Amino acid sequence: MKFSENWLRSHVPTTASRDELAATLTAIGLEVEEVTALGEGLEQVVVAQIVACERHPEADRLQVCQVDAGQGVQLQIVCGAPNARAGLKAPLALVGAHVAGIVIKAAKLRGVESNGMLCSAKELGVDADASGLLELPADAPVGTPIADFLGLPDASIEIKLTPNRADCFSVRGIAYDVAAACDSQVVAFDATPVAATHERVLQIRLDAGADAPAYCGRIIEGINAQAPTPIWMAERLRRSGVRPVSLLVDITQYVMLELGQPMHAFDRDTLSGPVGVRHSRKGESLVLLDGREATLDDSFLLVTDGDRPVALAGVMGGKDTRVTDVTTNVFLEAAHFIPAAIIGRGRKLGLHTDASHRFERGVDPALPRQAIEVATRLVLELAGGQAGPVVEAALAQRAPAKAIGLRRARIARVLGIQIADAEVERILRALGMEVAADADGWQVSAPSRRFDIAIEEDLIEELARIHGYEAIPTTLPAGAARIIAPSESVADAATLRRQLVARGYLETVNFAFVEHGLLERWGLIDALVPLANPLSAELAVMRPALLPGLADALQRNLARQAGRVRLFETGNVFRAVQGQAPQETLRVAAIACGAARAEQWGEADRAVDFHDLKGDLESLAAVAGARLELVPIQDGFGHPGRSAQVLRDGVRIGWIGQLHPRLQRAMDLDVEAIGFEVDLAPLSKRALSRATEVSRFPSVRRDLAFLVPENVEWAALSKAVQDVAGPQLREVLLFDRYVGKGVETGHKSLAMGLILQDNSRTLTDRDVETTVAEVVAELDRRFQARIRG
CATH class of the missing domain: 2.40.50.140 (Nucleic acid-binding proteins)
Structure with a gap:
């Protein structure tokens, strides 16, 4: 919100200097972003x-x-x-x-x-x-x-407003806060109704339900649309960031900036009536003031003439009914639309207007009639003409504001200080509230523009904000802090992140919102959680996985000449659940491309591959003492021969593999990208550490080489060996894989080492041979594996 300093001072007299005024605005929550001094030193x-x-x-x-x-x-x-x-x-x-x-x-x-x-x-x-x-x-x-x-001299002051302070999107709204902070009072505002001098009206019809609960309009005839905008009005508009256009348009802009109520002026002669508000129909179109044709769906509100759309309600007027230099009769309108009916509608069309900015955050429902009267007086004074009666349509009478109880004891308990009763009443009345004392404190009714005031704590926040946070003493909490020891049954996420950093990865933080088109390329379009009011089309869906964002970051790094990229991220992913809140799952993901090792001289260069990422993932599992199992899988975004699902204790917890070549081409990746993504909770779960006896007896190793069919996986062989060998098997190692001369086609030779040991005695040759024989028999039975001669 940008406004003229002199314009603000005309609504609230204060002796504060410009610097003091700017500091006060920031201190009470209306953060001043910029102050531009205007017209200094023009004495001659x-x-x-x-x-x-x-x-x-x-x-x-x-x-x-x-x-x-x-x-x-x-x-x-x-x-x-x-x-x-x-x-x-x-x-x-x-x-x-x-x-x-x-x-x-x-x-x-x-x-x-x-x-x-x-x-x-x-x-x-x-x-x-x-x-x-x-x-x-x-x-x-x-x-x-x-x-x-x-x-x-004057100054143009720009402030940054939080979404709950929609009342300060007007000079007069800001004036109430300044009056409270500077011990002043807002100047009374003249909104006396203008007497009608003719009886011609346009009837108003509301067909949008609760989305448009009120609409006011008035016909003014015989105006001079070519009358110039007075210099005082034009300068106030300029200093508020609005370029003067023409008198009628400037008046509606001026009233909006002063009171906070968006308005529009129609050329009366282009309307036949009745004027109405209804929801749009899918496929309807409207040529807007800026000349673009907007094609609508059924989520918009329209102002209509009869059934003909003439304005996009709360956003922008239509071109066909605009006022021009030859306009002689005008229909002024001001309406109240609820925020939910306007939020996001402009962005759907690539529009952002002052009107939509205000309606999206909420406009005082009591303003439309007042704005019509103020704008009418300005039109009559500056452009002449005769005003007709105001026609107002409303679905129901507004209920009076409900009084909120404010207790002295509660103020002291929440803020930790006592504020004098007279100061409490002064602050609340300066903010425009009605205050009535009772035994415990006060009954307070907030003005209609302050719809952010609903409970006692809201009033206490206002007192703290205006009284001054610097007046609240800083005290340390009493008593000893309770120290909570971290659980030993979980490997904390910070430890896992440090492990990946130690292995050469850089941590990234990506938006939790992604583009729908990106997820379509990945084939991740099931159970998505769309945003009702996205920041942009590129950030319209909550992410169902971390890898798409990581891959996008990897592509941007490659485009900036980074040859070896290793990235990881921990964060929540989101999945829609029918009839429930979206499900959030904390995951860790990593992606890599380029050389397996940083540039060095000690070994030959080679590209990172599946086994490098597998080693990185297993290093994370080792932190929690977990043993992972990898089972080949053909996911939509994974390479059909180089992807696997990650299991722990037989339950899938994630995915590892190379991205599908088709996906890599779609993302303009000209290198092989390999990554993994696993759920953090099951990965980090670990058993409590227990002390075990170290055997005093020697271990025995037996090496065996098996011929097995090419499609038999080492993971399956290893599990079978562990199942049959029993507790004496300490470890099974794969130390060689061979195909070629001496090995029949369709088979491979796998050489494994079995390490056997007992805690109570030295194993005999018979014990070892028995175990080896059982292993050979089991592998032959399950996999047709035979000892290589």
Whole structure:
């Protein structure tokens, strides 16, 4: 929200300096982002009129002007502005004035004397326009100091508002907070109804239910739409970041900035009536004020003439019914729309307007009638005409604000300080609230614009905000802090992250929102959780997996000449559950590409492969003492021959593998990307550590080489060996794999080492041979494995 400092001071008198005012606004929660001083040091700049202009004899782009500055004699000024002309009134910096960082002196320009400088808005420091002289109204009094005429000096103040402070999207709303903080009172505002001088009306019909509970309108006839916007209004608009357009449009903008109520002006002669509000129908279209044609679905609200759409309610008016320079009859309207009916509608069409910004956050439901009266008075004063009666349609009468009990004891308990009763009442009344004392404290009714005030704690927050957080003492909590020891049954996430960092990965933090098209490429479109009000189309869906975001980050790194990329992330993923809140699951994921080792000289270069990522994943499992099992799988986004599901204790906890070549091409990845993603809870679960006896007896190792079919997996063989060998088997190792000469086609040779040991005795040759024989028999029975000769 941007506004003029002088405009604010006209609503709330205060002796605070500009710096003090800015500091006060920030202290009470209206954070000041920027203060731009306007029109400083213009003591010797006056309103002047160009009496005559002649071309400079030595320069085609310069003119020699005779200027009346109200001093009794005409001044000769050499000027290069393209809009300099006889009869124009513009600011004149007299000799000795300080303008645009220079001191104006009498000088000769190409041999012609010049005694001052005609100024643009930029040179005066009131606007960024440097295209020509600042053109002043024809009735501007010659010789008047320009600072007096333009209401200078002033400042443009921009504040950042939190979504709950929709009441401060107006100068008057901000004034209440300033009045409370600066021990002042808001100036009474004149919204006296304007008497009707004719009886012509347009009937209003509400067909949108609770989405549009109120709508006001009034016909004003016989106006002069070409009347100029007065300088005081135009300057207030400019200093609030709004460029003046035409009188009728400027009046609606002015009322919106002053009161916070968006308005619109229709050309009455383009309407036949009745004017209504209804929901749009799928496929309807409307040409908007900016000329674009909006094709709608059934989620929008429309203002209609009969059944014809004439405006996108709460967002933008239509082009066909706009006011123009030839408009003589106007229909002013102001309505109340609930935020849920407007939120996100503009963004669907790529629009963001001042009106939608306010309606999305909430507008005072009591404002439409008041705004109509204020705008009517301005139209009659500045453009003439005759006003008809106000027609107002409402679904129901607004219930009076419910009083909220505020207790002295509760204030002291929540804030830790006592605030005097008189100060409590002063603050609340300055904020526009009705206050009635009772035995325990007060009964407080908030004004309709403060719909963020609902409970006692909201009132206490207002007291703390205005009284000053610096007035609340800082105290340490009493008593000893309770120390909670971390659970030994879980490997904490920080330890797992450190493990991945130690293995050369960089941690990333990606948005929990992703683009729907990205998930379609990955084939992850089941049970998605869409956002009702996304920040943008690229952030419209809650992520169902971490790998898509990681792969996108990997692609951006590769595009910036990073050859070896290793990234990981821990975070929640989301899955829709029918009839319940979305399910959140904490996961860890990693992705890598490029060389397996950082650049070095000790070994030959090779690309990272599946087994490197498997080792990284197993290092995480080792932190929790977990043993993982990998079972081949063909997921939609995984390489059909290089992907596996990750199991722990027979339960799937994740995926590991190389991305599908088709997916890599779709993502413009010209390298092989390998990654894994597992649920963090089952991965980090670990058994409590127990001390076990170290055997005093020697271990025995037997090496066996088996010929097995090519499709038999080592994981299955290893599990079978462990099942049959019993507790004496300490470890089974795969130390060789061979295919080629001496091994029949379709088979492979796997050499394994069995390490056997007992805690109570030394194993005999018979014990070992018995175990080996059982292993050989079991592998032959289950896998047709036979000892290699």
